[in-house]
Amino acid sequence: MTTVFGVPIQALFSQLLVGLINGSFYALLSLGLAIIFGLLNIINFCHGALYMLGALVAWLLLRFFDLGYWPALLIAPLVVGLFGMLIERTMLKRLQGLDPLFGLLLTFGLALVIQGVARNYFGVSGEPYDVPEQLTGGRNLGFMFLPNYRAWVVLVSVVLCGLTWFVAERTRMGAYLRAATENPVLVQAFGINVPRLITITYGLGVALAALAGVMAAPIYRVNPLMGADLIIVVFAVVVIGGMGSILGSIVTGFALGVIEGLTKVFYPEASNTVVFVIMAIVLLVKPAGLFGRTA
Amino acid sequence: MRLASRLFAFALTCLMPSAAMAQGGKVVKIGVLNDMSGLYADLGGPGSVVAAKMAAEEFGNKVAGMPIEIVSADHQNKPDIGSGIATKWIDVDGVDAILDVPNSGVALAMAKIASDKNKVFIDSGAATSDLTGKACTPNTVHWTYDTWSLANGTGKYVVKAGGDTWFFLVADYAFGKALERDTKTVVEANGGKVLGSVSHPLNASDFSSFLLQAQASKAKIIGLANAGGDTINSIKAASEFGIVQGGQKMAGLLVFISDIHALGLKAANGLQLTSAFYWDTNDATRAWSKKFAARHNGRMPTMVQAGVYAGVLHYLKAVQALKSDEDGKAVVAKMKSLPTDDPAFGKGTIRADGRKIHPMYLFEVKKPNESKGAWDYYKLIREIPAAEAFRPLDQGACPLVAAAAKK
Numbered sequence: 082m083t084t085v086f087g088v089p090i091q092a093l094f095s096q097l098l099v100g101l102i103n104g105s106f107y108a109l110l111s112l113g114l115a116i117i118f119g120l121l122n123i124i125n126f127c128h129g130a131l132y133m134l135g136a137l138v139a140w141l142l143l144r145f146f147d148l149g150y151w152p153a154l155l156i157a158p159l160v161v162g163l164f165g166m167l168i169e170r171t172m173l174k175r176l177q178g179l180d181p182l183f184g185l186l187l188t189f190g191l192a193l194v195i196q197g198v199a200r201n202y203f204g205v206s207g208e209p210y211d212v213p214e215q216l217t218g219g220r221n222l223g224f225m226f227l228p229n230y231r232a233w234v235v236l237v238s239v240v241l242c243g244l245t246w247f248v249a250e251r252t253r254m255g256a257y258l259r260a261a262t263e264n265p266v267l268v269q270a271f272g273i274n275v276p277r278l279i280t281i282t283y284g285l286g287v288a289l290a291a292l293a294g295v296m297a298a299p300i301y302r303v304n305p306l307m308g309a310d311l312i313i314v315v316f317a318v319v320v321i322g323g324m325g326s327i328l329g330s331i332v333t334g335f336a337l338g339v340i341e342g343l344t345k346v347f348y349p350e351a352s353n354t355v356v357f358v359i360m361a362i363v364l365l366v367k368p369a370g371l372f373g374r375t376a
Numbered sequence: 377m378r379l380a381s382r383l384f385a386f387a388l389t390c391l392m393p394s395a396a397m398a399q400g401g402k403v404v405k406i407g408v409l410n411d412m413s414g415l416y417a418d419l420g421g422p423g424s425v426v427a428a429k430m431a432a433e434e435f436g437n438k439v440a441g442m443p444i445e446i447v448s449a450d451h452q453n454k455p456d457i458g459s460g461i462a463t464k465w466i467d468v469d470g471v472d473a474i475l476d477v478p479n480s481g482v483a484l485a486m487a488k489i490a491s492d493k494n495k496v497f498i499d500s501g502a503a504t505s506d507l508t509g510k511a512c513t514p515n516t517v518h519w520t521y522d523t524w525s526l527a528n529g530t531g532k533y534v535v536k537a538g539g540d541t542w543f544f545l546v547a548d549y550a551f552g553k554a555l556e557r558d559t560k561t562v563v564e565a566n567g568g569k570v571l572g573s574v575s576h577p578l579n580a581s582d583f584s585s586f587l588l589q590a591q592a593s594k595a596k597i598i599g600l601a602n603a604g605g606d607t608i609n610s611i612k613a614a615s616e617f618g619i620v621q622g623g624q625k626m627a628g629l630l631v632f633i634s635d636i637h638a639l640g641l642k643a644a645n646g647l648q649l650t651s652a653f654y655w656d657t658n659d660a661t662r663a664w665s666k667k668f669a670a671r672h673n674g675r676m677p678t679m680v681q682a683g684v685y686a687g688v689l690h691y692l693k694a695v696q697a698l699k700s701d702e703d704g705k706a707v708v709a710k711m712k713s714l715p716t717d718d719p720a721f722g723k724g725t726i727r728a729d730g731r732k733i734h735p736m737y738l739f740e741v742k743k744p745n746e747s748k749g750a751w752d753y754y755k756l757i758r759e760i761p762a763a764e765a766f767r768p769l770d771q772g773a774c775p776l777v778a779a780a781a782k783k
Contacts, residue, residue, distance in 0.1 A: 349574050
C-alpha cells in the first residue's frame with residue numbers, strides 16, 4: 082500500500098474529507114462573523130450562543146410542534162434571525178460609533194446569559210436529534226464510508242458561502258451595505274435607510290449561525306455549550322482570514338478544517354491547538370490576516 | 377457617634393467566638409462539592425444536592441439532637457478552586473463532611489485536605505482507584521465505583537465473549553490514561569490483545585477522525601476511555617460512520633445513564649457498560665428513584681447521585697451511633713464498622729482502605745423497540761458479585777491495610 086509519512090494514502094484521503102466536513106461548519110460560522118464585523122464593525126461574541134439557539138429551536142420545534150428537520154431548516158434561522166434583529170435594535174444600536182470593544186463586551190455578556198438560561202432548562206449533556214430519514218445511511222467511496230448527511234452538510238455550506246459572497250460583493254444591496262460602512266451619512270443622504278439596512282444585515286448574519294446550528298444538531302447533540310466550544314476556533318478562523326473579509330473567512334474555514342483533520346492523524350494530541358498556532362504565525366507574518374486589507 | 381461604633385465593635389468581638397463555637401459542634405454540616413455547570417454537571421451536579429437532601433430528610437433533618445444542614449458549591453473541575461472552597465468550608469463555615477467530588481484531580485486534593493483537617497470525605501463521582509490505593513487516608517470513603525471496577529467489569533466480560541482485539545480512544549489526561557492502563561491489564565490478563573490507541577484532547581468536538589483510525593486498526597472492540605460529552609460524541613459518530621454495522625463493537629468504559637439519555641437509544645443501542653446502580657433494578661431502587669425524579673425535573677438518578685444519597689445516609693447513621701460529628705477519623709471508623717443498608721445499593725460494607733463494597737452490574741443498552749418508555753434503557757447481562765467487583769484489598773498498596781494487618 083502506498084504510504085505518506087507512514088500513513089496509508091487511503092486513510093489520508095478519508096481524513097482530508099472529514100476535515101472538509103468540519104471545515105464547512107467553520108466556514109459557515111466565520112462567514113456570519115465576517116459579515117457582521119466587516120459591514121457593521123461589531124465583534125459579535127454571542128455568535129456561538131446564537132448557533133446553539135438555532136439547534137435548540139429545531140429541537141423545540143420537533144418536541145412540541147412535531148415539525149421535523151426540513152421545516153426547522155427554514156423556521157429556526159427565521160426565529161433566531163428575528164431575535165438577532167431585536168438585539169440589534171434594542172441594544173447594539175446604542176453602541177454605534179463607540180469603540181468595538183463595547184460591542185464585544187455586550188455580546189459576550191449576552192452569550193453568557195443565553196447559554197446560562199439554556200443550561201438551566203436543558204442541562205449540559207444535551208438532547209438527541211435524529212438525522213432526517215431522507216439523508217440516513219451513506220455510501221462506500223472505496224477508501225471510506227461517507228454518511229449521506231455529512232455530504233449534504235458540505236454541499237449546503239459550499240452553496241451558502243458562494244451565495245453570500247455573491248450578494249455582498251456583486252449585487253446592488255451588497256454595494257449599499259459596503260458603502261454604508263464606509264460613510265453612513267453620505268449613503269443616508271442618497272435616500273437609503275441605513276439603520277434598517279444594518280438591522281437586516283445583522284439579522285442575516287445571525288440567521289446563518291442559526292442555520293449552521295440546525296445542520297449541526299444531528300451530528301453532535303443539541304447542547305447548551307455547543308456554541309461556546311466552537312466560537313473560539315471560529316474567531317481564530319476569522320482572524321487568520323482577515324477580520325471582515327468574506328472570501329477570507331470562507332477559504333480559511335475550509336482550509337483549517339483540513340489542516341486540523343491532518344493533525345488528527347499525525348499528532349492527535351495537538352489537534353485542538355493547531356488552529357491557534359497557525360493564528361499566531363499568521364499574525365506575526367501578516368498582521369491583517371491572509372485576505373485582510375490593512376486599514 | 378465614635379463611642380457608638382466602638383461599642384458596636386466591642387459587642388461584635390464578644391459575640392464572635394461564641395457564634396463560631398455554635399457553628400462547630402451543634403450543626404451537622406454536609407458540603408456537596410462537584411461540577412455544577414460544566415461537562416460533568418448532569419451526572420452529579422445539582423442532582424447530587426437533591427440526593428443529599430433526601431438522605432437528610434429521612435433523618436427528619438436532625439441527627440443525635442443536632443440539625444443537619446446541606447451546602448453546595450461548584451469546583452469547576454479545577455483542583456485549586458475545589459481546595460479553596462473546601463478549606464473555607466471547614467475553617468470558616470464549620471463543614472463536617474464533603475461529598476461527591478467528581479474529577480479525579482480534585483478528588484485527590486480533597487482526600488489530602490480532609491485528612492489534614494480530620495474531617496470526613498465521602499467520594500462518589502471520581503473514578504481514580506488511587507483514592508483507596510496509594511492515596512488512601514483514614515478519613516476517605518470511596519462509595520460508588522472506580523477505574524479498577526469499570527475495567528474489570530467491561531474489560532473481562534467483553535474479552536470472554538470473544539472481543540479479544542482492542543483499540544482505545546483515550547481522553548488525553550490522567551483519568552483517561554488510568555482507565556486505559558487498567559483496562560489494558562484486564563484485557564491482556566484474559567488473553568486479549570491491544571492493537572493500538574489514539575489520545576484525543578478533552579472536550580474534542582468531532583470524533584470522526586479518531587474513529588476512522590480505530591476502524592482502520594480492524595480491532596473487534598473499540599474501547600472508549602473517556603467520559604461525559606466525549607463519550608457521547610464518540611458513540612454518535614461511530615453510529616453515523618457505520619462502524620457498528622461494519623462489525624466492530626463499542627465498549628464504553630465509563631458511561632452514565634445521563635449520557636445514554638442524551639444520545640438516544642437509536643445511537644447507543646448495543647453498547648455494553650458497567651454501572652454500580654440502575655434505577656430499574658428492584659422495588660427499592662425503583663421507589664427511591666421515582667421519588668428522586670419527582671424532585672429533579674423528571675430525571676432518573678445516575679449512579680453518582682445514588683452514591684451521594686447512600687453516602688450521606690450512612691454518614692448520618694455513624695454520627696447517630698457516636699452522638700458526635702467532631703472527630704472525622706472516628707466517624708469514618710464507625711462507618712467502616714457499621715454494615716451499610718440503603719435502598720439504592722442494598723446491604724454492603726466499607727473496607728479498611730475506605731472502599732465501599734457492593735455488586736457491580738454489566739448492562740447492555742436496549743434497542744429502541746425494546747424500551748418501554750423514557751429512561752427504560754438498560755438490560756442486565758451479568759451481576760458481578762461484591763466479592764469480585766473491586767480490587768482485592770492487598771493489591772491496592774494502601775498503607776492503612778498494612779497497618780491494620782499488623783494489629
